[in-house]
Amino acid sequence: MIIGVLALQGDTREHLHALAELDVIARPVRRPDELDSVDALIIPGGESTAMSKLAIEFGMTEPLRKRIGGGMPTYGSCAGMIMLAGSILDGRADQVPFGGIDMTVRRNAFGRQVDSFEGTVDISDIDGGPFSAVFIRAPWVEEVGPDVRVLGRVSGRSGPSGEAARAGLSTGSAAGRIVAVRQQHLLATAFHPELTGDLRVHRYFVEMAREAGQTTEG
């Protein structure tokens, strides 16, 4: 099994590194023929408006829509979550998501004054305690359709910076927000597990990809 990491823009390297730590064969994907050669895909964090523009320029939008819609296991973190959404609030008018997950996300949702903060997130399918999750100009999920499972919400604050408090975690405006979802073969988180060295989300996704591979092969 080969897992690709979309390499148009964003923190591709960090995801490749996380996959290498898990002994998975992983490679960057920029062109349609490279997409053809992978079994699953990670869409990294970065800037979704730039990613959308580059995907159009590289002729990747339609091939990606087709593979994602056709059952390729795909995981999006942060900007990648935005690109997997059916609909985007506070996006740019010319921004075209790849879609796949029946959800509405709000870009830069935690407030413009807060560029980044750490929060805690419990993910229902993943053992080992809450995640210390890094949010960088992150979206949250505003609404989900009936086929989407909510896996995680912001449960509290962590980290010494007090940024989480400014993000409203103490007053409750960020607490409880949906930041991890799954719809069948598609997974998305608003935070960046690739930046914290906690490999549990990647391990979970690799398992998803393996299971999908077994179903198609057998």
Ligand SMILES: NC(=O)CC[C@H](N)C(=O)O
């Ligand atoms: N860290 C991120 O991926 C930020 C996402 C960014 N705010 C966007 O709209 O794409």
